[in-house]
Amino acid sequence: MDTQTDATGRTTRARTTPGTTAPDKTMSLRDAIARYVHDGDTVCVEGFTHLIPTAAGHEIIRQGRRGLTVVRMTADIVVDQMLAADCVTTLVSSFVGNSSAGSLGELRRRVEDGRLTFEEYSHYGMVCRYLAGAQRLPFYPLRSYGGSDLPRVNGQLRKVTSPYPGPDGEPEHVYVVPPVNPDVTIVHAQRADRSGNTHVWGLTGVQAEAVYAARTAIVVVEEIVDASVVRSDPNRTLIPAHAVDAVVVCPRGAHPSFAQGYYDRDGAFYREWAHISKDPRRLAAWLDEWVYGTEDHAAYVSKLGRDHWERLAVDEALSIPVDYGRRR
Amino acid sequence: MTVPALAPTSSEVLAVVASRELAGKRTVFAGIGLPTLAASLAHLTVAPGLEVVYESGVCGAHPSHLPETIADSVLITDAEAVISMPALFGYVLQGGHIDVGFLGAAQIDRWGNLNSSVIGDWHRPDVRLPGSGGAIEVMANSREVFVVMRRHEPRSLTDALDFCTSPGPDRARADGIRPRGAGVTRVITELGLLARGGPGEELRLTAVHPGVTVDQVRAATGWELDVADGLAVIEPPTIAELRLLRDTVDPDRIYLR
Numbered sequence: 155m156d157t158q159t160d161a162t163g164r165t166t167r168a169r170t171t172p173g174t175t176a177p178d179k180t181m182s183l184r185d186a187i188a189r190y191v192h193d194g195d196t197v198c199v200e201g202f203t204h205l206i207p208t209a210a211g212h213e214i215i216r217q218g219r220r221g222l223t224v225v226r227m228t229a230d231i232v233v234d235q236m237l238a239a240d241c242v243t244t245l246v247s248s249f250v251g252n253s254s255a256g257s258l259g260e261l262r263r264r265v266e267d268g269r270l271t272f273e274e275y276s277h278y279g280m281v282c283r284y285l286a287g288a289q290r291l292p293f294y295p296l297r298s299y300g301g302s303d304l305p306r307v308n309g310q311l312r313k314v315t316s317p318y319p320g321p322d323g324e325p326e327h328v329y330v331v332p333p334v335n336p337d338v339t340i341v342h343a344q345r346a347d348r349s350g351n352t353h354v355w356g357l358t359g360v361q362a363e364a365v366y367a368a369r370t371a372i373v374v375v376e377e378i379v380d381a382s383v384v385r386s387d388p389n390r391t392l393i394p395a396h397a398v399d400a401v402v403v404c405p406r407g408a409h410p411s412f413a414q415g416y417y418d419r420d421g422a423f424y425r426e427w428a429h430i431s432k433d434p435r436r437l438a439a440w441l442d443e444w445v446y447g448t449e450d451h452a453a454y455v456s457k458l459g460r461d462h463w464e465r466l467a468v469d470e471a472l473s474i475p476v477d478y479g480r481r482r
Numbered sequence: 483m484t485v486p487a488l489a490p491t492s493s494e495v496l497a498v499v500a501s502r503e504l505a506g507k508r509t510v511f512a513g514i515g516l517p518t519l520a521a522s523l524a525h526l527t528v529a530p531g532l533e534v535v536y537e538s539g540v541c542g543a544h545p546s547h548l549p550e551t552i553a554d555s556v557l558i559t560d561a562e563a564v565i566s567m568p569a570l571f572g573y574v575l576q577g578g579h580i581d582v583g584f585l586g587a588a589q590i591d592r593w594g595n596l597n598s599s600v601i602g603d604w605h606r607p608d609v610r611l612p613g614s615g616g617a618i619e620v621m622a623n624s625r626e627v628f629v630v631m632r633r634h635e636p637r638s639l640t641d642a643l644d645f646c647t648s649p650g651p652d653r654a655r656a657d658g659i660r661p662r663g664a665g666v667t668r669v670i671t672e673l674g675l676l677a678r679g680g681p682g683e684e685l686r687l688t689a690v691h692p693g694v695t696v697d698q699v700r701a702a703t704g705w706e707l708d709v710a711d712g713l714a715v716i717e718p719p720t721i722a723e724l725r726l727l728r729d730t731v732d733p734d735r736i737y738l739r
Contacts, residue, residue, distance in 0.1 A: 202539070202553070202567060203552070228615070249613050249614070250613050251612030265610040267606075274614075277537075278572070278619045297576055297622055297662065300659025301653025302647060302649050302653075357539055357540075357558060359566065421550050468555065
């Protein structure tokens with residue numbers, strides 16, 4: 155893939171794709187992480203059980219980032235790996251289990267030993283933080299948390315009185331959450347054009363909100379497509395180019411999660427992770443072999459091997475094209 | 483493959499009892515496992531119009547294979563709708579479209595408050611559990627909530643939660659928040675069925691499985707359990723229910739352990 159990035163990854167100028175004036179934002183994952191993820195940053199890694207940007211997490215580990223605050227609804231395996239690699243000091247999350255396949259061993263050890271700062275929310279609390287962040291609002295109200303112990307351990311969950319009377323004419327109280335504005339949000343998607351117009355289908359989670367909440371955004375995709383492909387179905391564009399700073403092509407970069415229509419979820423690996431992560435030495439050996447021991451995600455993909463990918467292959471299930479019409 | 487003569491497993495009993503409680507319901511918010519088995523069985527029996535909404539944003543799934551997770555790709559392909567998280571939690575749940583939410587928990591108390599966060603102190607827990615996910619929202623916004631507890635024992639059905647993750651309406655009201663739904667109305671366990679009508683009511687024992695005594699349930703419950711007048715005995719799974727579960731709903735016995 156022609157990435158056309160400069161060697162340092164720091165001083166690229168906007169280039170144009172032939173025939174258009176749209177800037178070319180493609181670069182390697184290495185360059186994107188080097189440029190947009192710094193020690194101490196607040197990094198949002200989103201993708202609700204689908205399209206989880208694992209390859210980006212691995213590159214953050216390879217580059218040895220430290221002191222990160224990671225924001226993510228469902229912590230998942232990639233967060234466990236970043237914790238084990240000592241990249242993360244604070245986690246902002248609403249679910250810290252290994253999907254339905256057991257525990258995240260490193261996360262549990264660090265929380266149970268008091269070695270990780272954990273800001274705990276519920277799913278909609280996180281969604282509302284992204285919504286407030288994306289819209290630059292001071293807070294966002296939701297009908298959750300009344301009577302929960304969470305506000306007792308998370309001072310960011312606060313109660314306000316509505317300026318309007320409730321349905322019965324009485325004052326109404328409601329909990330609110332503050333905005334989150336990550337330094338960078340990283341999401342994975344099926345495809346984008348070179349300027350960052352990003353097509354996503356299947357579970358779309360909270361990726362658009364997380365991207366708009368951030369100061370900068372990296373979109374990692376299974377494939378770069380011509381702008382004409384994107385423009386053939388503009389409703390499929392979940393994230394427009396104006397919200398994107400870097401476009402990275404990284405096939406199979408969401409493993410062990412999945413990319414709808416490209417490859418299936420690696421359920422066996424999720425189950426295996428419960429065992430790997432339970433033993434700190436086994437976890438360290440896994441990172442040595444699969445992250446530090448691979449030069450980039452292409453090496454990780456090829457190390458997994460053809461048979462492994464064959465097991466995750468899916469058959470075609472095409473949507474029927476819609477007719478946008480063209481004025482005569 | 484049908485072995486109706488075979489005695490039902492505890493998973494089958496729980497799924498069947500839960501399915502019967504879904505009679506006449508229209509929308510259910512369910513995770514993968516026993517809740518989806520119960521919903522699938524109810525769809526074939528007592529609630530033909532039942533729609534399952536998954537936490538991943540899938541509505542009206544028509545999976546080709548039994549899904550492994552709420553985000554399994556087989557739930558998306560052929561689905562009637564796949565919506566974003568703001569739409570799912572904001573419009574569907576908070577907008578009041580869910581009749582029954584299914585929740586699990588490590589601990590439940592007599593008012594139907596749930597703990598899925600920690601065992602021990604939150605700041606230095608003995609066991610860190612997965613946390614809320616969307617459970618707080620399911621509890622706050624569903625018309626009612628069903629809980630399936632595989633283990634009926636005093637540390638799970640407890641007098642005092644280690645931590646209240648998902649509060650019922652009574653705790654919400656005490657915090658100055660006007661509750662919307664009834665909270666937990668059914669707790670389905672290996673020993674029987676606990677029920678409550680809504681705010682202000684305790685869970686009480688309304689039915690037991692054949693051969694289970696009231697004393698046995700009381701001994702296994704962490705609070706002084708109230709027993710309903712006219713305590714019922716749960717009808718065991720019928721051959722028709724078992725056939726559907728075994729042949730149609732989960733033929734590979736992925737969840738019918």
